[in-house]
Amino acid sequence: MQFFSGSSAVDISPSPAAPPGTATGLSGNNANMLYIFNRSGVCLLYREWHRPLRTLDASQDQKLMFGLLFSLRSFTAKMDPTSVDKGNLGVPLLPGQGCSFYSFRTNTYKLSFMESPSGIKLILITHPKTSDHQESLKHIYNLYVEYVVKNPLYVPGTPIKSELFNTNLDQYVKTLI
Amino acid sequence: MAAIYSLFIINKSGGLIFYKDYGSAGRMDTNDSLRLASLWHSMHAISQQLSPTTGCAGIELLQAHTFDLHCFQSLTGTKFFVVCEPGTLHMEALLKVIYELYTDYVLKNPFYEMEMPIRCELFDLNLSQEQKPNP
Numbered sequence: 001m002q003f004f005s006g007s008s009a010v011d012i013s014p015s016p017a018a019p020p021g022t023a024t025g026l027s028g029n030n031a032n033m034l035y036i037f038n039r040s041g042v043c044l045l046y047r048e049w050h051r052p053l054r055t056l057d058a059s060q061d062q063k064l065m066f067g068l069l070f071s072l073r074s075f076t077a078k079m080d081p082t083s084v085d086k087g088n089l090g091v092p093l094l095p096g097q098g099c100s101f102y103s104f105r106t107n108t109y110k111l112s113f114m115e116s117p118s119g120i121k122l123i124l125i126t127h128p129k130t131s132d133h134q135e136s137l138k139h140i141y142n143l144y145v146e147y148v149v150k151n152p153l154y155v156p157g158t159p160i161k162s163e164l165f166n167t168n169l170d171q172y173v174k175t176l177i
Numbered sequence: 178m179a180a181i182y183s184l185f186i187i188n189k190s191g192g193l194i195f196y197k198d199y200g201s202a203g204r205m206d207t208n209d210s211l212r213l214a215s216l217w218h219s220m221h222a223i224s225q226q227l228s229p230t231t232g233c234a235g236i237e238l239l240q241a242h243t244f245d246l247h248c249f250q251s252l253t254g255t256k257f258f259v260v261c262e263p264g265t266l267h268m269e270a271l272l273k274v275i276y277e278l279y280t281d282y283v284l285k286n287p288f289y290e291m292e293m294p295i296r297c298e299l300f301d302l303n304l305s306q307e308q309k310p311n312p
Contacts, residue, residue, distance in 0.1 A: 032229040051229040061227070068223045075216050076241040078209065081182035081201030081260055083243075089212050101241040106224055108233040125229060 030127040031173040032109060036144065038157055039095070039119025041066045045160040049173060069113065069121060076101045095119045102134055112137055120144070126176060136176055143168050180262040181308075182244060184275070185210070188292040189254030191218030195295040197304070201260070221248065221256065251276060278303050 029050065036045040043062040056064065070092075077098030078089045087098065095115050103112045105128050112124045112133035122137050122144075147165035148154055154162065186195035193214035198205070205213075221235040239246040245265060248258040249272035257272050257279070282300040283289050289297060 048229075053229060053231050055226050064223060065227055068220060068227065071216060072220055072239070075213060075220065076239070076244075078205075078213060079246070079260060080241070080243050084203035086203055086205075089209060089216070099241055099243050101239055104224070104236050104239040106228065106233050106236050108228045108230045111224075111227075125227075 029174060030130050030176050032125040032127070033123075034125070034140070034169070034173070035062065035065055035121075035123040036160065037062075037066055037069075037121040037123070039121075040157070041070075042157060043159070044120075044157075047166070047169065049170075065123065066121075069123065072104075073098075073100060103132070114138065114141065116141060130177060133176070136172075139172065140169065143172065180265045181271075182260040182262070184260075184304075185214055185217070185256075185258050186275075186279070186295065187214045187218055187256040187258075190292065191215040192292065194293065199308075217248075217258065218256065221250070247272060249273070249276065255279075274307060275304070278307065 032050050033048040034045065035043060038044055041063075043059075043066070046058065046062060054061075073093055074090055077093055077100070078086050080086055080099035083099065095117050100115065101113060103110060105111075107128065110126050110128045110130060110133075112126070114122045114134065114137035116122075120141070122140055124133055124137060124140070126133065143165060144160075147162050147168060148160050149156075151162055154160070181199050182201040183199060184195070184197045185193060188194050191214065193211050196210045196214070224236045225233045235250060236248055238248070240263065243263070244260050245263050245268070246258055246260050247268040248256060249269065250256045257275055259268055259272065259275075261268060278300060279295075282303055283295050283297050286297050286299070289295070
Protein backbone atom coordinates (compact mmCIF):
# COMPACT_ATOMS: atom_id res chain seq x y z
CA MET A 1 0.00 0.00 0.00
CA GLN A 2 1.60 3.16 -1.14
CA PHE A 3 0.78 6.55 0.13
CA PHE A 4 0.61 8.23 -3.25
CA SER A 5 -1.49 5.77 -5.14
CA GLY A 6 -2.32 8.44 -7.73
CA SER A 7 0.90 8.03 -9.65
CA SER A 8 0.33 4.69 -11.27
CA ALA A 9 3.75 4.42 -12.88
CA VAL A 10 5.55 4.62 -9.55
CA ASP A 11 6.31 1.03 -8.74
CA ILE A 12 8.73 0.26 -5.94
CA SER A 13 10.19 -3.14 -5.10
CA PRO A 14 12.62 -4.43 -5.68
CA SER A 15 14.14 -2.04 -8.23
CA PRO A 16 11.95 1.04 -8.71
CA ALA A 17 10.86 2.02 -12.18
CA ALA A 18 11.15 5.66 -13.08
CA PRO A 19 7.90 7.58 -13.51
CA PRO A 20 7.04 8.98 -16.94
CA GLY A 21 8.73 12.16 -18.01
CA THR A 22 12.11 11.00 -16.80
CA ALA A 23 14.18 9.84 -19.70
CA THR A 24 17.30 7.85 -18.97
CA GLY A 25 20.61 9.10 -20.25
CA LEU A 26 19.14 11.93 -22.28
CA SER A 27 20.81 14.85 -20.59
CA GLY A 28 20.97 13.77 -16.97
CA ASN A 29 22.89 15.26 -14.04
CA ASN A 30 20.54 18.19 -13.69
CA ALA A 31 20.05 17.84 -9.94
CA ASN A 32 22.04 20.04 -7.57
CA MET A 33 20.88 19.18 -4.06
CA LEU A 34 18.19 17.40 -2.11
CA TYR A 35 17.02 18.24 1.41
CA ILE A 36 14.64 16.18 3.54
CA PHE A 37 13.20 17.78 6.67
CA ASN A 38 10.80 16.31 9.18
CA ARG A 39 7.97 18.32 10.65
CA SER A 40 10.02 19.76 13.48
CA GLY A 41 12.63 21.14 11.12
CA VAL A 42 15.35 18.52 11.65
CA CYS A 43 17.30 17.93 8.47
CA LEU A 44 17.06 14.17 7.93
CA LEU A 45 19.07 14.16 4.76
CA TYR A 46 21.18 16.57 2.82
CA ARG A 47 22.69 15.33 -0.37
CA GLU A 48 24.46 17.30 -3.02
CA TRP A 49 25.57 16.34 -6.50
CA HIS A 50 26.69 19.61 -7.96
CA ARG A 51 27.25 22.71 -5.87
CA PRO A 52 30.13 24.97 -6.82
CA LEU A 53 29.00 27.82 -4.55
CA ARG A 54 28.75 27.53 -0.78
CA THR A 55 27.97 30.67 1.15
CA LEU A 56 27.28 29.14 4.57
CA ASP A 57 28.29 26.10 6.58
CA ALA A 58 26.05 23.05 6.34
CA SER A 59 23.88 23.50 9.44
CA GLN A 60 23.31 27.21 8.82
CA ASP A 61 22.43 26.45 5.23
CA GLN A 62 19.85 23.88 6.30
CA LYS A 63 18.31 26.24 8.83
CA LEU A 64 18.08 28.97 6.23
CA MET A 65 16.41 26.59 3.80
CA PHE A 66 13.85 25.48 6.38
CA GLY A 67 13.19 29.09 7.31
CA LEU A 68 12.68 30.02 3.68
CA LEU A 69 10.17 27.21 3.20
CA PHE A 70 8.32 28.10 6.39
CA SER A 71 7.98 31.73 5.37
CA LEU A 72 7.08 30.95 1.79
CA ARG A 73 4.36 28.61 3.05
CA SER A 74 2.80 31.34 5.16
CA PHE A 75 3.28 33.81 2.30
CA THR A 76 1.40 31.64 -0.20
CA ALA A 77 -1.32 30.80 2.33
CA LYS A 78 -1.91 34.50 2.92
CA MET A 79 -1.57 35.47 -0.73
CA ASP A 80 -4.00 32.81 -2.02
CA PRO A 81 -6.39 34.86 -4.22
CA THR A 82 -9.08 32.20 -4.37
CA SER A 83 -9.90 31.71 -0.70
CA VAL A 84 -11.81 34.17 1.45
CA ASP A 85 -10.60 33.11 4.88
CA LYS A 86 -6.82 33.19 4.83
CA GLY A 87 -5.98 33.40 8.51
CA ASN A 88 -3.10 35.47 9.82
CA LEU A 89 0.38 35.81 8.44
CA GLY A 90 3.09 33.98 10.32
CA VAL A 91 0.89 31.50 12.18
CA PRO A 92 2.37 27.98 11.80
CA LEU A 93 0.39 25.91 9.30
CA LEU A 94 -0.35 22.21 9.50
CA PRO A 95 0.71 20.10 6.51
CA GLY A 96 -1.88 20.58 3.79
CA GLN A 97 -3.48 23.56 5.47
CA GLY A 98 -3.87 26.67 3.33
CA CYS A 99 -2.51 27.22 -0.16
CA SER A 100 0.98 25.86 -0.63
CA PHE A 101 3.57 26.22 -3.37
CA TYR A 102 5.25 23.44 -5.28
CA SER A 103 8.11 25.16 -7.04
CA PHE A 104 9.97 28.37 -7.59
CA ARG A 105 12.54 29.35 -10.16
CA THR A 106 15.40 31.82 -10.18
CA ASN A 107 17.86 32.44 -12.99
CA THR A 108 20.34 29.92 -11.57
CA TYR A 109 18.25 27.15 -10.05
CA LYS A 110 14.78 25.71 -9.64
CA LEU A 111 13.48 24.52 -6.28
CA SER A 112 10.73 21.91 -6.14
CA PHE A 113 8.96 21.29 -2.89
CA MET A 114 6.67 18.60 -1.58
CA GLU A 115 5.20 18.12 1.88
CA SER A 116 3.67 14.84 2.95
CA PRO A 117 0.69 14.77 5.33
CA SER A 118 3.03 13.62 8.08
CA GLY A 119 5.08 16.78 7.64
CA ILE A 120 8.06 15.32 5.78
CA LYS A 121 9.36 18.01 3.44
CA LEU A 122 11.28 17.11 0.31
CA ILE A 123 13.22 19.85 -1.45
CA LEU A 124 14.90 19.20 -4.76
CA ILE A 125 17.12 21.80 -6.38
CA THR A 126 17.78 21.41 -10.07
CA HIS A 127 18.83 23.31 -13.15
CA PRO A 128 16.31 26.11 -13.91
CA LYS A 129 15.42 24.71 -17.34
CA THR A 130 14.21 21.34 -16.06
CA SER A 131 10.56 20.32 -16.29
CA ASP A 132 8.02 19.91 -13.51
CA HIS A 133 9.26 17.72 -10.65
CA GLN A 134 6.11 16.97 -8.68
CA GLU A 135 6.06 13.36 -9.86
CA SER A 136 9.79 12.99 -9.26
CA LEU A 137 9.38 14.13 -5.67
CA LYS A 138 6.62 11.60 -5.16
CA HIS A 139 8.97 8.97 -6.50
CA ILE A 140 11.70 10.08 -4.10
CA TYR A 141 9.15 10.01 -1.28
CA ASN A 142 8.33 6.44 -2.21
CA LEU A 143 12.03 5.59 -2.11
CA TYR A 144 12.13 7.13 1.36
CA VAL A 145 9.17 5.04 2.52
CA GLU A 146 10.63 1.92 1.00
CA TYR A 147 14.23 2.17 2.15
CA VAL A 148 14.08 4.37 5.24
CA VAL A 149 10.71 4.08 6.95
CA LYS A 150 10.51 0.33 6.37
CA ASN A 151 14.00 -0.18 7.71
CA PRO A 152 13.57 -1.66 11.22
CA LEU A 153 16.87 -0.17 12.39
CA TYR A 154 15.90 3.38 11.49
CA VAL A 155 14.90 5.60 14.43
CA PRO A 156 12.39 8.24 13.26
CA GLY A 157 13.68 11.79 13.48
CA THR A 158 17.34 10.89 13.13
CA PRO A 159 19.53 11.59 10.10
CA ILE A 160 19.18 9.01 7.34
CA LYS A 161 22.24 6.80 6.95
CA SER A 162 20.80 4.14 4.68
CA GLU A 163 23.27 3.12 2.00
CA LEU A 164 20.53 1.48 -0.05
CA PHE A 165 18.46 4.65 -0.06
CA ASN A 166 21.42 6.78 -1.11
CA THR A 167 22.42 4.56 -4.00
CA ASN A 168 18.85 4.33 -5.27
CA LEU A 169 18.46 8.07 -4.91
CA ASP A 170 21.68 8.78 -6.78
CA GLN A 171 20.64 6.42 -9.52
CA TYR A 172 17.21 8.00 -9.87
CA VAL A 173 18.42 11.59 -9.71
CA LYS A 174 20.79 10.99 -12.63
CA THR A 175 17.77 10.42 -14.86
CA LEU A 176 16.02 13.71 -14.09
CA ILE A 177 15.54 16.04 -17.01
CA MET B 178 -5.49 40.49 -18.53
CA ALA B 179 -8.47 39.06 -16.78
CA ALA B 180 -6.30 36.46 -15.18
CA ILE B 181 -4.38 38.84 -12.95
CA TYR B 182 -5.22 39.00 -9.28
CA SER B 183 -2.95 41.74 -8.00
CA LEU B 184 0.10 43.88 -8.65
CA PHE B 185 2.72 44.92 -6.10
CA ILE B 186 5.65 47.31 -6.39
CA ILE B 187 8.29 47.24 -3.64
CA ASN B 188 11.09 49.75 -3.21
CA LYS B 189 14.69 48.69 -2.67
CA SER B 190 14.34 48.50 1.12
CA GLY B 191 11.27 46.27 1.07
CA GLY B 192 8.55 48.86 1.56
CA LEU B 193 5.37 48.58 -0.44
CA ILE B 194 5.00 51.62 -2.70
CA PHE B 195 2.18 50.45 -4.92
CA TYR B 196 -0.53 47.81 -4.57
CA LYS B 197 -3.50 47.19 -6.79
CA ASP B 198 -6.03 44.43 -6.46
CA TYR B 199 -7.89 43.15 -9.52
CA GLY B 200 -10.41 40.96 -7.79
CA SER B 201 -8.89 38.36 -5.52
CA ALA B 202 -11.24 36.75 -3.03
CA GLY B 203 -11.14 38.03 0.54
CA ARG B 204 -9.97 41.60 0.88
CA MET B 205 -6.50 42.09 2.20
CA ASP B 206 -6.09 45.04 4.52
CA THR B 207 -3.26 47.54 4.21
CA ASN B 208 -1.20 46.02 6.99
CA ASP B 209 -1.35 42.59 5.41
CA SER B 210 -0.24 43.84 2.02
CA LEU B 211 2.65 45.72 3.65
CA ARG B 212 3.69 42.59 5.53
CA LEU B 213 3.47 40.41 2.44
CA ALA B 214 5.58 42.88 0.50
CA SER B 215 8.37 42.97 3.05
CA LEU B 216 8.18 39.20 3.47
CA TRP B 217 8.63 38.80 -0.27
CA HIS B 218 11.58 41.16 -0.17
CA SER B 219 13.38 38.97 2.36
CA MET B 220 12.41 35.70 0.65
CA HIS B 221 13.86 37.10 -2.53
CA ALA B 222 17.12 37.91 -0.75
CA ILE B 223 17.36 34.52 0.99
CA SER B 224 16.78 32.66 -2.26
CA GLN B 225 19.94 34.28 -3.61
CA GLN B 226 21.94 32.97 -0.65
CA LEU B 227 20.83 29.40 -1.24
CA SER B 228 21.83 29.27 -4.89
CA PRO B 229 24.13 26.38 -5.85
CA THR B 230 25.89 28.53 -8.45
CA THR B 231 27.01 32.14 -8.61
CA GLY B 232 25.05 34.99 -10.13
CA CYS B 233 21.64 34.32 -8.65
CA ALA B 234 19.24 37.25 -8.95
CA GLY B 235 16.39 35.95 -6.82
CA ILE B 236 13.02 34.34 -7.45
CA GLU B 237 11.49 34.99 -10.87
CA LEU B 238 8.52 32.68 -10.69
CA LEU B 239 6.75 31.12 -7.73
CA GLN B 240 4.21 28.42 -8.53
CA ALA B 241 1.57 27.74 -5.91
CA HIS B 242 -1.45 25.49 -6.28
CA THR B 243 -3.90 28.35 -6.86
CA PHE B 244 -1.72 31.08 -8.36
CA ASP B 245 1.55 31.96 -10.08
CA LEU B 246 3.69 34.86 -8.95
CA HIS B 247 6.01 36.53 -11.46
CA CYS B 248 8.63 38.89 -10.13
CA PHE B 249 10.86 41.35 -11.92
CA GLN B 250 13.62 43.28 -10.23
CA SER B 251 14.97 46.42 -11.83
CA LEU B 252 18.66 47.30 -11.69
CA THR B 253 18.03 49.78 -8.92
CA GLY B 254 16.39 47.15 -6.72
CA THR B 255 12.74 48.03 -7.21
CA LYS B 256 10.69 44.85 -7.43
CA PHE B 257 7.51 44.43 -9.44
CA PHE B 258 5.40 41.34 -9.00
CA VAL B 259 2.08 40.16 -10.30
CA VAL B 260 -0.08 37.40 -8.88
CA CYS B 261 -2.00 35.65 -11.65
CA GLU B 262 -3.88 32.46 -12.44
CA PRO B 263 -1.70 29.35 -12.77
CA GLY B 264 -0.21 29.03 -16.23
CA THR B 265 -0.85 32.60 -17.42
CA LEU B 266 1.55 33.47 -20.22
CA HIS B 267 3.44 36.65 -21.19
CA MET B 268 3.75 37.92 -17.64
CA GLU B 269 7.44 38.84 -18.08
CA ALA B 270 6.44 41.11 -20.95
CA LEU B 271 3.68 42.64 -18.88
CA LEU B 272 6.10 43.34 -16.04
CA LYS B 273 8.44 45.07 -18.47
CA VAL B 274 5.54 47.21 -19.71
CA ILE B 275 4.64 48.14 -16.14
CA TYR B 276 8.27 48.99 -15.51
CA GLU B 277 8.22 51.29 -18.54
CA LEU B 278 5.08 52.98 -17.27
CA TYR B 279 6.79 53.39 -13.90
CA THR B 280 9.83 55.04 -15.43
CA ASP B 281 7.70 57.27 -17.66
CA TYR B 282 4.98 58.39 -15.31
CA VAL B 283 6.44 57.97 -11.84
CA LEU B 284 10.17 58.62 -12.08
CA LYS B 285 9.73 61.48 -14.52
CA ASN B 286 7.12 63.10 -12.33
CA PRO B 287 8.87 66.06 -10.67
CA PHE B 288 6.64 65.82 -7.60
CA TYR B 289 7.42 62.17 -6.93
CA GLU B 290 9.84 61.48 -4.10
CA MET B 291 11.99 58.40 -4.56
CA GLU B 292 11.10 55.28 -2.53
CA MET B 293 7.79 56.81 -1.44
CA PRO B 294 4.31 55.42 -2.17
CA ILE B 295 3.23 56.05 -5.75
CA ARG B 296 0.38 58.50 -6.07
CA CYS B 297 0.52 59.50 -9.71
CA GLU B 298 -2.71 59.90 -11.62
CA LEU B 299 -1.07 59.38 -15.00
CA PHE B 300 0.48 56.12 -13.86
CA ASP B 301 -2.86 54.78 -12.66
CA LEU B 302 -4.55 55.90 -15.86
CA ASN B 303 -1.99 54.32 -18.16
CA LEU B 304 -1.92 51.17 -16.07
CA SER B 305 -5.65 50.71 -16.43
CA GLN B 306 -5.43 51.45 -20.15
CA GLU B 307 -2.68 48.88 -20.51
CA GLN B 308 -5.04 46.25 -19.18
CA LYS B 309 -7.97 47.05 -21.43
CA PRO B 310 -6.67 46.13 -24.92
CA ASN B 311 -5.60 42.68 -23.77
CA PRO B 312 -8.44 40.16 -23.55
